[in-house]
Amino acid sequence: MMKQRGMRQSAAWLLAACAIVTASAASAAEKKGSTVILATTTSTQDSGLLDVLIPTFQKETGHFVKTISVGSGQAMAMGRKGEADVLLVHSPADEQKMVAEGFGVHRRLVMHNDFIVVGPASDPAKIKGAKSSKEALKLIAEAKPEAKALFLSRGDNSGTHSKEKGLWKAAGMNPEGQKWYQQTGLGMGETLSVASEKDGYTLTDRGTYLSLAKKKKLHLEILVQGEPLLLNVYHVIEVNPEKWPKVNAAGARAFADFMLSKETQGVIGRFGVDTFGAPLFFPDAGKKPESLGL
Amino acid sequence: MDLIIEGVVKAFHLLIALDPEVLGITFLSLMVSGTATIISLAIGISIGAIVALTSFPGKRIVVSLVNTGMGLPPVVVGLFVSIFLWRSGPLGFLGLLYTPTAIIIAQSIIATPIVMGITVGALQSLPASLRLQILALGATRIQMVWMLVKEARLPLMAGVMAGFGGVISEVGASIMVGGNVRGYTRVLTTATVMETGRGNFDVAIALSVLLLSFSLVINYALTLIQQRDRPR
Amino acid sequence: MTSASRVLLDLHDLKVERGGVEVLDIPSFSLGENEFVSLIGPNGSGKTTLLLSIMCLLERSAGRIVYRGEEIGSDHSTLAYRRKIAMVLQEPLLFNATVYENVASGLRMRGVARAVTRRKVMACLERFNLAHMVHRSARKLSGGEARRVSLARAVAVEPDVLLLDEPFANLDAPTRESITDDLEKTVRDAEMAAILVTHDRSEALRLSDRIVVMQSGKIVQADAPSVVMNCPANGFVATCMGMETILDGVIERNEDGQLAVSIAASRLEAIGEGEPGTRVYCCIRPENVTIDLVHPGVATSARNVFPARIVSMSSMGFFLKVSLDCGFRLVSYVTPESFTRLQLEEGKEVFASFKATAVHIVAREEHGKVDRG
Numbered sequence: 001m002m003k004q005r006g007m008r009q010s011a012a013w014l015l016a017a018c019a020i021v022t023a024s025a026a027s028a029a030e031k032k033g034s035t036v037i038l039a040t041t042t043s044t045q046d047s048g049l050l051d052v053l054i055p056t057f058q059k060e061t062g063h064f065v066k067t068i069s070v071g072s073g074q075a076m077a078m079g080r081k082g083e084a085d086v087l088l089v090h091s092p093a094d095e096q097k098m099v100a101e102g103f104g105v106h107r108r109l110v111m112h113n114d115f116i117v118v119g120p121a122s123d124p125a126k127i128k129g130a131k132s133s134k135e136a137l138k139l140i141a142e143a144k145p146e147a148k149a150l151f152l153s154r155g156d157n158s159g160t161h162s163k164e165k166g167l168w169k170a171a172g173m174n175p176e177g178q179k180w181y182q183q184t185g186l187g188m189g190e191t192l193s194v195a196s197e198k199d200g201y202t203l204t205d206r207g208t209y210l211s212l213a214k215k216k217k218l219h220l221e222i223l224v225q226g227e228p229l230l231l232n233v234y235h236v237i238e239v240n241p242e243k244w245p246k247v248n249a250a251g252a253r254a255f256a257d258f259m260l261s262k263e264t265q266g267v268i269g270r271f272g273v274d275t276f277g278a279p280l281f282f283p284d285a286g287k288k289p290e291s292l293g294l
Numbered sequence: 295m296d297l298i299i300e301g302v303v304k305a306f307h308l309l310i311a312l313d314p315e316v317l318g319i320t321f322l323s324l325m326v327s328g329t330a331t332i333i334s335l336a337i338g339i340s341i342g343a344i345v346a347l348t349s350f351p352g353k354r355i356v357v358s359l360v361n362t363g364m365g366l367p368p369v370v371v372g373l374f375v376s377i378f379l380w381r382s383g384p385l386g387f388l389g390l391l392y393t394p395t396a397i398i399i400a401q402s403i404i405a406t407p408i409v410m411g412i413t414v415g416a417l418q419s420l421p422a423s424l425r426l427q428i429l430a431l432g433a434t435r436i437q438m439v440w441m442l443v444k445e446a447r448l449p450l451m452a453g454v455m456a457g458f459g460g461v462i463s464e465v466g467a468s469i470m471v472g473g474n475v476r477g478y479t480r481v482l483t484t485a486t487v488m489e490t491g492r493g494n495f496d497v498a499i500a501l502s503v504l505l506l507s508f509s510l511v512i513n514y515a516l517t518l519i520q521q522r523d524r525p526r
Numbered sequence: 527m528t529s530a531s532r533v534l535l536d537l538h539d540l541k542v543e544r545g546g547v548e549v550l551d552i553p554s555f556s557l558g559e560n561e562f563v564s565l566i567g568p569n570g571s572g573k574t575t576l577l578l579s580i581m582c583l584l585e586r587s588a589g590r591i592v593y594r595g596e597e598i599g600s601d602h603s604t605l606a607y608r609r610k611i612a613m614v615l616q617e618p619l620l621f622n623a624t625v626y627e628n629v630a631s632g633l634r635m636r637g638v639a640r641a642v643t644r645r646k647v648m649a650c651l652e653r654f655n656l657a658h659m660v661h662r663s664a665r666k667l668s669g670g671e672a673r674r675v676s677l678a679r680a681v682a683v684e685p686d687v688l689l690l691d692e693p694f695a696n697l698d699a700p701t702r703e704s705i706t707d708d709l710e711k712t713v714r715d716a717e718m719a720a721i722l723v724t725h726d727r728s729e730a731l732r733l734s735d736r737i738v739v740m741q742s743g744k745i746v747q748a749d750a751p752s753v754v755m756n757c758p759a760n761g762f763v764a765t766c767m768g769m770e771t772i773l774d775g776v777i778e779r780n781e782d783g784q785l786a787v788s789i790a791a792s793r794l795e796a797i798g799e800g801e802p803g804t805r806v807y808c809c810i811r812p813e814n815v816t817i818d819l820v821h822p823g824v825a826t827s828a829r830n831v832f833p834a835r836i837v838s839m840s841s842m843g844f845f846l847k848v849s850l851d852c853g854f855r856l857v858s859y860v861t862p863e864s865f866t867r868l869q870l871e872e873g874k875e876v877f878a879s880f881k882a883t884a885v886h887i888v889a890r891e892e893h894g895k896v897d898r899g
Contacts (some may be wrong), residue, residue: 037392046492051476066392067486068473083380083391189491214492274454423615426583429631430613432606432683439632445622 035064036251036294039076039084041159042187044234045069047207047280049271056260056267059144063251071187073108073157079104079237082244086252087237088259090159090205092289095235104237109289110259111268111281112233115163117224118192118209119201125149126264127201132173138225140174140180140201142277150200154191155183164203170229196220205232207272207280232294233284236260260285304496305503315477316497325482326394327462330401334457338406339450342413343439347425357414358361363407368400372467379471392473397481400467403455412453416446448509448520455516459509481507532740534559534719540589542572542579542743547738550575550743552589557687557719564730565723566766567740573852574616577689580721581613607635612680613689618672620664620679625656628664628675632683646682646814654678654708670701677705681712688713688720694729699843706733727768727855731755739763758890761807769809769886770847770857779885785887792853795829798887807888815858816886817848819868819876828879832856836874846870849876 006011015061045067054065068075070085080103084135088110089095098104116251117136119127125136125143130136153175154161168175175181182200184191188208195202196218206225224230236256241249258264265283272280284292307318314472345356375384379391379399390396420442428438443450465483472479474488489498533564535557542550542783550572552864565573578584580591590878591598598607603646620628629650633643651657654674659667664675680688692700693709694702710733713720724730730737731751738748739762747759749898758764761772775787777800787808794808816822822831834852841847850856856878868876 021394042491045488048492054476064478066473066475066478067393068475081382083382171310181378189493193493195314216495245384246380421617421619423617424619426578426614427619429583429608429616430581430611430689431635431679432605432609432612433635437635441621447622517808 002247033253034248035066036086036248037066037068037084038086038088038255039068039070040071040088041072041075041195043205043208044088046187046189047211048132049281052271053264061254063260065255066222071156071158072162075224082239082247084237085248086255088234089237090232090234091162092233094162094176095237099237103240103243105240106256107235107237108256108260109284109287110236111283112231113120113206113281114225115203115230115232116206116209116222117201117203118220120199120219121221122199123223130224132223133167133227133230137171138172142176147202149180150198151181152184152191152195152198152200152202153181154188155185160188160205162205192218192220204213210276210280220281233289233292279287301495301499303351308497308500312392316500318477319480319482319485322394323462326397326481327458330398330405330461331454331458332400333402334405335454337415339443342410343417343443344402346414346417347439358412359522360407360414364411366404366407368404368464369404369466371400371472375403375467375471378440381459392475392479394479397468397479400471401464404464404467406459408418409453409462411458412449414450417442417486419501420445429472438505451516451520455513458512462508532559533707534594536592538590540579541587542575542584543587548743552576552745555745557721559719560717560721560734561735562713563721563736563738564734565721565738565740566730572743573739573740574691577613577721577723579658580689581611582608586768599677600802610685611687611689612683612685614676614680614691618676620672620675622665624661624715625664625675629678629682634678636683650678650682653712665702670697670705673697673772677709684716685718688718688721690722692723692725715753756886758809758886760890764809764886764888770810770812771810771855773808773810773854775806776801777806784859790854792832794885795882796830796885796887797883800887800889803891807890808885811886812847812857812859812881813878815856815878817858817860817868818879821877822879826879827881829882831877831879834876834878836870836872836876838872852878892893
């Protein structure tokens with residue numbers, strides 16, 4: 001038994017030692033360069049774009065990037081608290097507010113794609129062919145109850161949710177609390193799945209829709225698209241190190257510069273072409289937002 | 295239905311091909327949850343033994359607290375660990391948020407009350423006179439506790455199973471304090487959630503199959519030990 | 527205890543309280559080297575409490591324990607002392623491990639070298655006839671085997687004192703017999719002192735140098751077995767020692783120790799002390815009461831002969847217990863042979879006789895009733 005007990009004990013110690021070694025090895029790997037916390041939206045993560053870009057960045061600069069993929073709202077909340085170093089988000093109104101309040105600096109345009117309104121092929125609210133997103137939302141809101149039109153909202157303060165709220169406001173309506181309006185509280189991919197299962201309408205970015213429609217048979221069609229109001233614009237914002245001294249300003253700047261570099265912009269422009277036949281994002285480095293029609 | 299079949303087929307392709315990313319995620323899951331289980335065993339058994347074997351005012355309250363802790367929701371743990379590890383939080387200077395260590399901490403907190411509760415129960419279910427008999431053979435206090443723990447090893451094994459099963463299948467805390475960083479803090483559960491969101495159901499199913507098989511293998515192994523050791 | 531043997535363990539004014547109630551009060555008790563003491567008394571009389579107090583496993587509210595002239599505290603210093611004593615509790619309480627591991631456990635706790643442990647364990651297993659089941663799981667043993675392992679486990683550490691709390695309870699007679707043999711031999715060979723808690727008088731008589739009778743946390747009598755058997759200090763001890771018949775009486779006459787005692791409507795002759803008029807108990811051992819179908823007359827030296835009617839009979843294993851009514855209650859043990867020869871049956875009229883020396887006179891305490899168990 002002595003022997004057995006000894007063995008068991010040494011096995012336990014060995015495991016513990018392994019764990020410590022692994023953990024310290026991991027932190028050693030991370031310490032070669034600095035660690036950059038990137039708070040970003042689910043759409044950039046779910047489309048797979050970051051999986052292509054980040055390894056290149058890490059290889060080139062030696063910085064280790066921790067990508068935390070959350071809604072734009074939460075990403076900016078993290079930035080405001082100094083819990084992230086750099087943000088890649090798509091919620092322009094909130095972004096401007098954050099910069100104006102001094103929490104973010106060097107807000108720069110990276111790329112865009114566009115939002116689309118998707119829904120079931122049966123289109124119970126007859127929004128296909130609507131002149132604008134405003135009109136489409138109005139049709140959904142005013143559809144007769146027996147038509148069973150349903151709109152699914154992300155409801156998670158993400159960039160998409162924020163855009164959707166803006167659209168409702170522009171249409172002069174408040175859908176909150178309506179029977180035909182449901183909030184999923186989930187990411188874009190999951191919300192699309194829910195909409196597909198429940199034959200509902202939803203607002204989505206084109207990238208996530210295309211990438212998901214390719215992998216999964218979504219019972220959703222693009223019903224409204226191609227309107228300046230529906231543009232989906234991504235900016236990088238560096239968190240202001242003057243507010244939060246612990247922020248890795250150099251790493252944040254390096255990441256932002258990398259996103260705007262010629263090579264990266266080229267990669268962004270080509271991303272998705274092989275798979276979907278069309279790019280998911282359009283590189284916009286150096287452009288003024290106004291040039292996109294905003 | 296096609297989706298499920300396709301998913302399962304693809305899943306086995308990924309498993310057979312030993313996809314390096316899947317392997318990395320698996321290894322990390324085992325490392326993180328294994329370490330958390332070992333830590334929770336060390337803390338849970340020692341404190342559990344103290345609680346079970348000593349009497350002190352408020353013992354009932356402590357035992358109720360421990361039993362409540364056995365059902366600690368992972369997201370609650372995730373939230374509080376996050377708050378402590380934030381750069382602006384009290385332990386922010388450690389720079390541990392979004393590291394495997396952070397997941398280990400959170401999972402240890404989830405598993406420790408489970409192990410502790412089962413330890414208390416297991417030791418209290420031993421005959422009271424066993425303590426006297428061990429001391430009557432000339433044991434020191436520590437030797438006595440060790441012998442009692444050894445006597446309670448079968449139910450404690452259930453504690454290990456419950457603890458490990460609880461943490462390896464837990465997603466809420468892992469995603470909150472680990473951040474699901476690719477190749478660094480992405481574990482089986484967080485990867486499954488993400489791949490589902492991305493619509494990569496094949497990968498998600500492959501990961502789920504792995505998760506299930508680990509639970510199965512580990513529980514089977516522990517059950518074998520228990521059966522072999524079970525008194526007549 | 528022979529007067530030559532040295533005192534090993536001394537208890538002075540030992541008191542133990544539980545929930546504010548005094549459960550043990552031993553003004554003085556000593557154990558000699560190599561002495562074998564049996565503790566007898568009903569459940570709750572403090573026998574186990576006494577053993578646990580000696581082991582320092584119960585907090586004592588007062589008193590001192592002196593071991594080989596050295597006072598034992600109640601703190602950590604007791605470990606060295608505790609390791610000189612081994613105790614076997616009522617239940618075998620074996621560890622869930624092999625027989626070998628169980629017997630080795632005490633030596634392991636003492637950090638004894640592995641080779642030495644192995645040698646001692648094997649010797650001990652040999653002694654208790656367990657050598658063939660060294661590797662068997664302790665959970666797969668019969669009741670008797672488990673007791674043997676439990677004893678071997680305590681003996682393996684070669685203690686100076688062995689404390690045994692009813693180690694033979696609930697065993698069948700042959701098993702009990704053979705374990706008792708092994709234990710006796712071991713204790714004598716190893717020259718250990720031992721304290722045995724038992725309910726079995728014959729066991730106590732056979733093994734002990736001294737019998738200690740306890741009642742309500744106190745020692746009532748502590749004497750050589752023959753003294754306790756034949757001269758119980760009071761009615762309680764008499765009951766404990768198997769005096770089935772205990773009669774209330776008053777001394778009528780005392781002629782140089784030849785007493786006449788009146789019992790109900792009858793009169794007994796007895797040998798003893800006491801002034802006429804003293805209230806006493808007359809204790810009569812059932813095995814000393816003889817039953818005859820006719821008056822034995824001069825054929826017997828028994829001074830006490832009474833006509834009696836058989837009230838009830840019950841089997842006690844090797845003999846029968848016969849309850850008689852001869853104006854007072856009397857119990858007799860008869861062998862199956864006598865039973866057959868006499869054709870005894872309930873309601874049958876017989877004669878009961880016993881010698882004057884078979885009546886043991888115990889003075890009644892003036893206050894406090896005698897607990898007849």
